Amino acid sequence: MTTMQRVFGKNAAYWLIGPAALWLGLFFLVPMLSLLTTSLSDPAGSPIYGYDLTWRVQNYVEALGDYWPYLVRSLIYAGIATALCLVLGYVLAYAIAFKAGRWKTVMLVLVIAPFFTSFLVRTLSWKLILADNGWVVNTLQWLHVMSPDGRLLATPFAVVAGLTYNFLPFMILPLYASLEKIEPHLIEAAQDLYASPWKGFLNVTWKLSIPGVVGGTLLTFIPASGDYINAAFLGNPNTQMVGNKIQALFTTGGDYPHAAALSVILMVLIVAMVMVYVRRAGTEELL
Amino acid sequence: MITRVGNWIGRHLMITMGILVLIYMYIPNFVVALMSFNDASESRNLYQFQSFTWNNWLNPCEPNGMCESLRVSVSVALVATIVATILGTLASFALVRHRFEGRSTMNLFIFLPMATPEIVMGSSLLALFVAGGLGGKLGFWTILVAHILFCLSFVVVTVRSRLAGLDSNLEKAAMDLYANEWQAFWRVTFPLVFPGVLAAALLAFSLSFDDFIITNLNSGQTVTFPMFVWGAAQRGVPMQVNVVGTAMFLISLAVVVGGEMSSRRRAKMLAAR
Numbered sequence: 334m335t336t337m338q339r340v341f342g343k344n345a346a347y348w349l350i351g352p353a354a355l356w357l358g359l360f361f362l363v364p365m366l367s368l369l370t371t372s373l374s375d376p377a378g379s380p381i382y383g384y385d386l387t388w389r390v391q392n393y394v395e396a397l398g399d400y401w402p403y404l405v406r407s408l409i410y411a412g413i414a415t416a417l418c419l420v421l422g423y424v425l426a427y428a429i430a431f432k433a434g435r436w437k438t439v440m441l442v443l444v445i446a447p448f449f450t451s452f453l454v455r456t457l458s459w460k461l462i463l464a465d466n467g468w469v470v471n472t473l474q475w476l477h478v479m480s481p482d483g484r485l486l487a488t489p490f491a492v493v494a495g496l497t498y499n500f501l502p503f504m505i506l507p508l509y510a511s512l513e514k515i516e517p518h519l520i521e522a523a524q525d526l527y528a529s530p531w532k533g534f535l536n537v538t539w540k541l542s543i544p545g546v547v548g549g550t551l552l553t554f555i556p557a558s559g560d561y562i563n564a565a566f567l568g569n570p571n572t573q574m575v576g577n578k579i580q581a582l583f584t585t586g587g588d589y590p591h592a593a594a595l596s597v598i599l600m601v602l603i604v605a606m607v608m609v610y611v612r613r614a615g616t617e618e619l620l
Numbered sequence: 621m622i623t624r625v626g627n628w629i630g631r632h633l634m635i636t637m638g639i640l641v642l643i644y645m646y647i648p649n650f651v652v653a654l655m656s657f658n659d660a661s662e663s664r665n666l667y668q669f670q671s672f673t674w675n676n677w678l679n680p681c682e683p684n685g686m687c688e689s690l691r692v693s694v695s696v697a698l699v700a701t702i703v704a705t706i707l708g709t710l711a712s713f714a715l716v717r718h719r720f721e722g723r724s725t726m727n728l729f730i731f732l733p734m735a736t737p738e739i740v741m742g743s744s745l746l747a748l749f750v751a752g753g754l755g756g757k758l759g760f761w762t763i764l765v766a767h768i769l770f771c772l773s774f775v776v777v778t779v780r781s782r783l784a785g786l787d788s789n790l791e792k793a794a795m796d797l798y799a800n801e802w803q804a805f806w807r808v809t810f811p812l813v814f815p816g817v818l819a820a821a822l823l824a825f826s827l828s829f830d831d832f833i834i835t836n837l838n839s840g841q842t843v844t845f846p847m848f849v850w851g852a853a854q855r856g857v858p859m860q861v862n863v864v865g866t867a868m869f870l871i872s873l874a875v876v877v878g879g880e881m882s883s884r885r886r887a888k889m890l891a892a893r
Contacts, residue, residue, distance in 0.1 A: 346718035350726060353711035353772060360769045361733055364744035371747040381755045421641050428638025442876055443642055447649055449872035452830050453849040454865040457857060458651040461668065501645060551735070559737025562832060566853065576739045576833070583743060583837055589750065596743045603737065 372593035380587055389590070396594040400578050404599065407574040410489070411558035414496035415504075418553045419546065421497070422504035426545075427538075429505075430512035431520075444505050456495055456566050463491050463567070487569040495563035503552040511545025512538070547614045555603060575599055649869060656862035676859045683858035689848035690864065696760065696844065697828040700767035705821045707768075708775025709813075715776070716783040733773045741770065742834035749838065758840030766834050771824035778823060782816025815883060822875065829868075 370386050372393070378384030397404075429440045447455065463469055463485040473479040485491050515538060523533035561576030575595065582592035659673035681687040714720070715727060733741060745766050749758060790812070794804040832846040839847060849861055 346714040346720035346723075349710045349714035349718070350720075353707040353776070354726065354729070356707060356769065356772060357729060357733070360745065360748075360765055361741070364741075364748040367748040367751050368740075368744035371751065380750055383751060383753070383755070421644070424634065425638045425641040428634045432635040432638065438880065440638075440642065442873075442880070444645070446869065446873055446876070447645055448830075449826055450649055450652060450865040450869040451846060451849065451861075453832060453846050453853070454652055454861055455648040457849070457853060457861075458648040458655070461651055461655070462647060464668070466668070498645070498648070501641075555735060555737055559739040559833070561739065562850075576737075579739050579743060580833075580836065583746060589747065592743060593747055596740050599737060600740045607735070 368593050368596060371589050372597050374590045374593075376588060376590045378589075380589060384590060392590045392594040393598065396591045396598060399591075400575065400595055403573060403575040403578045404595075404602070406572070407558050407576070407599075408602070410493050410496060410564075410572075410574060411554050411560075413493050414500065414557050415550050415554045417493070417497040418501050418504040419550060422501055422508050422549060423542075423546075426505050426508035426512050429509055430515075431517065441509070444502055444509075448502060452499065453562060453566075456499065456562055459491070459495050459498065459567055460486060463494070486567065487572075489568070489572050491567035492564050492572050492574075495567045496557045496560060499560070499563065500553045500557050503556070504549040507548035507552060508542065508545040511542045511548075515541045543614060547611060551607060551610075555607075558603060559599065649866075652862045652865045652869075655859060656866045658859050658862075660859050676863050680860050680863050683852070683860050685843065686845075686848055686858065686860060686864075689843045689845045692760070692842060693829050693845040696763055696767055697825050699764055700771055700828040701821050701824040703768045704771035704775050704824050705817060708772050708820060708824075709779050709817055711772075711776050712779035712783055716780055717788070730773050730776045733770055734777070738770075738831075738833040742766070742837040745769075745834070746837045756840075758838055759842040762838045762840070763835055763842060763844070766838050767828040767831065770831070770834065771827055774823050774827060775820040778820035779813065779816045782819075783813055786812055815879075818879065822872070826872065 371384060373386060373388050373390065374384035374392075375387045375389055376384075376392065425444070429437055429444075433440050461467065465484050465486060470479065470483075470485055473485075474481055474483070485494075519537055519541070520533070523537040524530055527533040527536060558574075559576050561574055561580055564572055564574045564577050579592050579595050579599070582588045582595065586592070654669060656676055657672050657674070658669050659671045659675065661675075676682075711726075711730070715723065715730075745762070746758075749755065749762055754762065786809070790808050791804045794808045795801065799807065830846060831844075832850060835844055836847060836850065843851070845864065849857065852858060852861065
């Protein structure tokens, strides 16, 4: 501690944090303000010459009126994907934390490793797995689970499956971190005290892992609701999410004010949902 | 009897299901590796395995523009990693080792970018650049600014947790043994924090290399590797894309495993002393 003070003087902490704080301020806070002013500007401007700030609140009304189905779809898809991630992620995180023994480190590395193959390339590979004449569809049709002309690719199912796959590691790591802290003796004691293992699990393990559940669901839901790669590669024009629309308005559409308004709406929705959710989870934890 | 069956299931079912989830996570990696050996020259259907070939691995740069995009991605990722790791490590020291006014605000502030959807962060940066008159000058530098920004928070979170787990008494002990402050820092604190810094740098590199959503909005005419894949996906992806994906996976796995093994060897050597 004192090394730093010797080198930087009394205000060591401010010298250390200054550069990072400056970067975040200049390129995170200021852009957010810029996004706000753009969303209230006259759409008659152009991306090259800029837009005039006319406090045009109408942009928000128009963006909501035109694109609300995309918003609703994004929240639903991201919600389902998060729930699926929670189930799959809990199983794997539990297995690593309590059952993996000396394979713990290896399994953790294996959870992170798929990250290092490009996100887009991996998502594209689902196109091949879910293809109309692929083995998944063929097997399901052979089992009569699916009608002979049914398909998986270019359906909402494929988009949700892609989201679930892509954001699963974000769920597993926080879950593992909170499960790993639980003393195994506590679980044994619970099994001695409660009639069924299920009740013991609910009353002890699940309750103690709530911080991981909250962290994991947030880290999954937030990026999933803004994602548009899965919808673009695995969906069809009727499964597009709000990210597809914002991106299209900014790039090909060249309509910055409406795109910015839609971006702000998404951000506000997410912040509001996160705040309600965290507060609820917090009170549940106290009970 | 029933409880014994239940116990057996409890012991083995969870690990079996866990391994099944892990296998599910690897299906795409397996498909990508397989397709890197696919000979797609004869067929129009690019999403099916045709016949085996070494050609994609022998001529990785065959597709027009792919290796240029790789070069752009690697140089952006290298610079972004270095800057974000330095800024982030310094900030972590301030947050863990110092008590100062505004510390809890800073902790929240650092976390905010991670809680923002990429599409929002990307569009806000674009709004800033356009408002600043840089609308026609988007490219390498605007991509770099954006990448440093989103890597920064992840570096701080990673280094901070490593630093928080360190006993600051170790430095005091070193100084009791007549190390001066500078020696105590470089010989005791820094080597102990270094694995955290390295992990943070690795994470920053892969985040930057792989980013598409933020980059796509702020890149202008510059093409990174993910943007090359995005563009190619509209026409039909060259199989060499799978070569890059597989190679990246193998290289980073080697780095992670090598790092883990060397830190274990060091721990053993220290224990043997």
